[in-house]
Amino acid sequence: MEVGQIITLLSGAGIGAVLSAVLLFINNTKKNKLDFITKERSEWRKEIKSIIVDLLSGKNRFFAINRLETQLNPYGRYISKEDTYEFYMNDGHIWRLVDNFDYSTKSVNVLTKYLELLLKYDWERSKREIKLDIFNSFIYFILIITSLSNSLLILFKITDLTQGIVLALSSFFMIASVFYFRSFTKNFKKMPIFEGIYIGFLCLSMYYGIDGMLYWLILPETKDLRSLFATLLILALILSTELKIIIDTNIEEKKYILCLKEILIKEHTHV
Template sequence: MESNVLATVLTSSVVAGVISSLVAYFQFHKNNKLVYITNERKAWRSDIRRIAEEIEAATGYEDIRKPLVELKVRINAYGKNTDDVKKDSHIWKVIERLQKQNDDFDEAKQLLILYLSTLLKMDWERSKEEIKGNTYKIVLYFVTLATEIVYCHIYLVELKISSNLMFIGSIIIMMLPIILPERSGINLDDAIEWVKGKENIFFHKFIKTMCICLLLFIGSILLECLFDSILMKWTEFWLPMVLLFVGFTIRYLYEYRKYLLDIYYIQNISMCRNTEKKCMHYENGIKDEKNI
């Protein structure tokens, strides 16, 4: 009897140890990459500021050619043939306007500077959020690890359930807060929905995902209890359920901050466009009055 208890305790300790080691390994490598990327982005921001100053000082296309070439190799090349603002498509469009050498050189130049200023602000805010995001992730890893340890103790030590299949399935479900893929960004359709007042669209997606995972977890526990004829003890798992909910909440807060950052960026780009349109409309009105 004592040997069985010792074996179960050792099994749960091994599972917890493996999980914590994997988390520590991936976190270590991710932090190293983050330091490298942070330094590269700092140098990139300095280059963009210098290019913006050179663009401001330009008085014609010949003066602006060199800064534009430098700018092209420092923005997202995938945005040239798309309408995705997140891929700098709006910046590419202004560059093309300047290259056509039309009469709106000054307007296009000022719009480009506004876009670059917004891009710098966006990148700086993103850098700060990534640092905060690491804090969110560290807390999330600890909560997930605590969930696994508590679950292993209840499953293997207190209830002594023998089925390995349900055990592995439940472990995977409880790790979903850290293994679910992150959002790559936000598209213009979501931004339009936000402007219309449907800002809870992301929250609704989070609630759906969390409810599905909780139902899967509860379902696996109920099946396991039925399988081992211990249905009356299923309430022992309330603590892992609460910890799983906390894990999803932390994950939501982390993703939601990134979501807001994307929304604000797209809104600022839209405001820059509207400002330029108003200025052009005003200038055209003045020209029309002079011609009368």
């Protein structure tokens, strides 16, 4: 084995070890935070259930409303634009009812329905956060591996300055995407033009990264249409995964808001 190949393998192993240590640290930190949040949510759900019981039983309703105000998202109280995603997701609909609560049977029934839906949504969200997200994990894996491959190519293989700059820029973009991708999927429909441009650059960066990995596996002089086809096939798989993530993003939130709107429609119908 040549000295250059040995250096390449050692460098790859060293960077891989550091990368594994970083990912392990991030995973452990995330797990600890998730455990803490899960415990806090469990206590919150118990309190909301207790409030529902008090409202339906007719006992301590005034005290139950006071307790409820301490459990709601305070931002929702000050969102003036109603019937929006932010309004519903920050408990704006509940604040609107609580601030004008008249303790009538109708108001109690509507409020308990809101709280039951809130509990259901929070439970589904908790299950989603605990469950391993295979599609997101796959994208993050590709982003990290292709960035690592590009770095090794620049260090040991690439001699052309232009090609090196392109690989460096694509690596920088993919590393930034590791931190931005989750936010991107949540906000895709709010800024479709900007996010569409982003996903175009991301796919282009991944294309260069995948092509770079094939550079390690296939000698440059033997690369032909088959290697191009393999690159495009992998890229198509990544793109379909990204689209799957975008389509499924906020799906529980959409169901939750739809149910809330149905309650509002019934409420206004029976006025």
